[in-house]
Amino acid sequence: MKYKLYANDSRHPAVHRKGLIYITIVAFILCGILTLNAQTLTLRSQLNFPGTFHTDVWGYVDPNTGNEYAILGDASSSSGFAVVDVTDPDNPFQVSSVTSVPGFDVKVWDHYVYTVNGGGNGMGGIVDIADPNNPQPVGNFPSSHNIFISDDGYLFLESPGIRIYDLNTTPENPSIVWSGGSEGHDATVIGDRFYDFHGITGTNIYDISTISNPQLLVTIQDPTITYHHSGWPTEDGQFLYICDELAHGSQPDITVWDISNINNPQKVDQFVDPNAIVHNLQIVGNYAYVSYYTAGFRVFDVSQPSQTTLVDEYDTNQSSGESFGGAFGVYALSPSGNIFVNDWDNGLFVFSFGSPTGTNTNSPSHHQPQKFLLSQNYPNPFNPSTTIAYQIPSESHVTLTIYNALGQPIRTLVNEQKSVGGYTINWDGKDNRGRPLGTGFYFYQIKAGEFTDSKKMLKVE
Structure with a gap:
């Protein structure tokens, strides 16, 4: 296998697996650039649904059976989402679908799927998947571009503005607890921190210890970032990775910020792929799992955030260039450790990631479960x-x-x-x-x- 590395500053050469430079493991070792990581990415299966515009992906575990499911968003004319049993990652199969709700962005809390249409008009959908084979639409809420659900049951809507809904009391008819702002794009919520990726204006970090009264702690702005699209903090909360969906050429796709001093964030690393644009990422343990549009699915070692390193990648799409398409959504929070990628054109990819001998981690995921x-x-x-x-x-x-x-x-x-x-x-x-x-x-x-x-x-x- 050949390992590739992107330029994160002038110290490293920019390389890309579609038409640029490939360097062997031996060359990296001789140059002292890369310490070989034994972790490997393995494609377990692929499942496509022709005619579908595949978008976001999330996971669900049936507490009664232990079966794992991938929830696949669909933004085509039929819209909605598919429920795919991925308990056996080598043989996934669709068990049901819902077309009466939008499917651009999908998230799961308890046994409910919450969906939005990617815009600011219309209504989002709420679907009960307690029986994954027979999902039941049960409610709705105002739609948005993007949603995120915190582990303690609060639904965050981004664009237009920010809205927070409480799912704990009436999950089928959530009540609003706070709203603010006029723009926004994406949200990630970990613990009492709300990371608001607010487009051209910057990334806002809020303290949400009091959910009805979020307190703005800091706004990250940087002239090299065109559009603060999405991101995720490291597990210790000391660093934040920000994705710029509109970066082009030599602009950094992802910047890494030291937020240990929340009053003075410092950029400590960045990396550039001049032939692709980035979409979303999730960080679990020491790795960032990234949907990188036409460049496919990539895994980075973030154990030393100031020296973030590409570990492995898989090209999920035949397209190339700095354009939309390809790997859209990524979900790396499943209890099994398997990773789901939803490709715009080619559907669901199921990956495992670990050592060649198959030994898995005995450390916790970043996601907080709601049940034993x-x-x-x-x-x-x-x-x-x-x-x-x-x-x-x-x-x-x-x-x-x-x-x-x-x-x-x-x-x-x-x-x-x-x-x-x-x-x-x-x-x-x-x-x-x-x-x-x-x-x-x-x-x-x-x-x-x-x-x-x-x-x-x-x-x-």
Whole structure:
């Protein structure tokens, strides 16, 4: 495999996989430019719906079955969204669709999908997906260009202006709690920080400790940014990545800001692709997952924000150039660790990202779950290893134990205090003494506070 790197300043050469410079791993090592990261991006599957204008993508986990779903927005004339079962990432399949609501931007909270039409007119839709095979439209709210839902159940609408709705009491008929501004474009809300990417005027960061009275902390402006389109903070909240959808030529597509001193943000890095424009990103752990329009899907290492590095990429689209099209939406918050990309023309791409041996992280995702959940392992049946995903909505002491068919404990995978989040962990098919186990049924059980659940899996030779 060849690794590519973009110019983030004069220290690095700009490269791009469509017609520019390719440099091998050996060349990078000899030049001292890149430390090889063992993480790799793997395409698991693709599912297309011809005639559909694919837009945003989000995820949903059925708390009753543990099945994972991708919610795919559609901004074509038929509009709406599709519900795709991605529990088996190698074999996704559509289970239902809704065409009576707009589908430009889609988000999920609890068992509801909230959608808007990308403009400021008309109404957004609310659809109950408690039964993913039979979604039910149940309500609406004023539409907008973009929406985001905080983990504690507040719906943020961007453009025209900013509006915040409370979903906790009446999710099918949300009530407005605050409004302000006249423009806006995109929102990201993590904890008590609201990041308002406000187009040509800058990026506003608010303290929303009191949701009905947001306090503006700072506005980030920079002459190299044409349009503050979207972005995401690092997990520690110390850095902010801002995407400029209208950057062209030598303008930076993404700028990196040190916001540890909120009163004095400092730009610490930037990167440029003169042959493509960026759309959206999400940061989970040490990686940024980016939908980069015609350049496809890209993954960056953000463990050192001042030296952000391209790790891997996948071209989802046949188009090229600084134009709209290609990879539109990206969702990297699923408990399984799988990543969903919705390509304008080519539909859903399901990726896994990890080490070549398939070992997954045992650190929390940035997304705050609302329920305890133990998912079915994947693959199942398996040989020699499998991955187990779980999520906890409150800090808990977690044990995750493997049992044989006789109910005897044979391997402890987790036994420690865990913070709120979604986790994945790999079981290598061995017992506590490192001995490989034979073919047969095994059970895994989670205990987290008062929550207990178990599932069955099959190891084959």
